[in-house]
Amino acid sequence: MTTTRMLAMGRAELLLLSRNKMALYVALLLPAFMAWAMRNGISKIDPEDAGMSVNEIALTGAFGYILLFVVYQNLVSSLVARREELVLKRLRTGEASDVEILAGTALPSVAVALAQCVVLLVAGIAWLDLRAVTRPDLLLAGLVLGLAMSIALAAVTTVIAKTVESAQLVTTPLMVVSLMGSGLVVPVEIFPDTVAEVCRLLPLTPVVELMRGGWLGGMDAGEALRSLATALAWTALAVFAVRRWFRWEPRR
Template sequence: MRTDVLHAVRLARMDLKLLGRNTTAVFNVLLLPLLFAWMLSQGGSESFILTGMPGVLLAFAVFMNLVNSFTARREELVLKRLRGGQGSAVAIFGGAGLAALAVFVLQVALLVVWIDRTGGGLPENVPMMLVAAVLGVAVFGLLAAAFSGITPNAELAQVAVLPVLIVALVGSPLVIPLSEMPFAVRLVPTTPIVEMMRMGYGGGSWAAALPWIGALLAWLVVAGLLAKWLFRWDPRHG
């Protein structure tokens, strides 16, 4: 167990270094979603949009990032070498998740500074936001593993992630309050994170957050099953 943890940390550090050297990836994963946040907030309700934006950031910082990473490394036989060497599946997925969590936390920290500078204040229930972050990263990390399994190559990964990005932007209560949206929106995996982040920022109670935590745990099971079924360690042929 200790070996897996240490190896996961090493892999996470490697992932962050590689991300930092890739200008395009840094823009797509870190800066592009913040640009979206700025564009959306220009239409009004700035505080409402920005406090819910972390739920959408997961689709970029975790899902898009990891689909690209898993697919490219699978085709380059990196995953196979890691699995055949000292890395277990737990360490490999854990390292990818830790790196994605670090990027996501950085984005949320930038949002918090932004919100505070515009008069929105600081979050009142940070632990709730951290729980939403960890569960959200786990869900979208597993979904990324599943989608990478059905993505033929790294070039097509950019196309494969588009449906999820669109659903995250349009199908989440980011701009419109949840009470004014169809019930189906509650089934979108970004919705629990959007709502928990807002509740955490405004000092919401844990009792009110329990249904959303339950929804994320349900999505965690679904995403785990999809990843187990679809993820591939070996390159796709044909």
């Protein structure tokens, strides 16, 4: 029954997503555009300082774009809209649990994100001659943690979004910080040591490092454990915040 309820909510959300042309554009096209645009910017620096080619930096950084634009930003807008329309409140009066409601609402975004990650891997290996996935376990761990963290952070962000219009605005801080410091555009390894250590504490950094290390290799056990611990800590903190402060109905 749990799976049935989640799939039903997911189908409804997917239908609404398909009718929202702007949200559909952001989910399907913006990550690819960002990867292409940032590749041109990366080519102006010396990526060999990070031990990677321009294509490797751009494509592995694109995992972060997918999490930010397809899951995080899109889900904030969806949750705020459903809250303001009293959909979430009505769903809570039924049999679905809180986790089922949030997971069902996130299901279309997660499905699109997974499909784009697969396309990214195939395109990188088949067309751009990138190496095959070196550590599937790290890549999968980074993807799962990234999805869970993005969903939880999106739910937390809705707390400070009073309207659907403001939802886009309140996502800006995390997105700007992640783009600048989480290795999506410039690998953390290129930064000075002190700056790099601070950047490794950002929410999306350990996820990007796990997925990059899983695809390209070069991540030792200590680095993998540190990234896993940081990602788990951020995910746990976000889940706690959701349980404590998430609002299921509009402010009155």
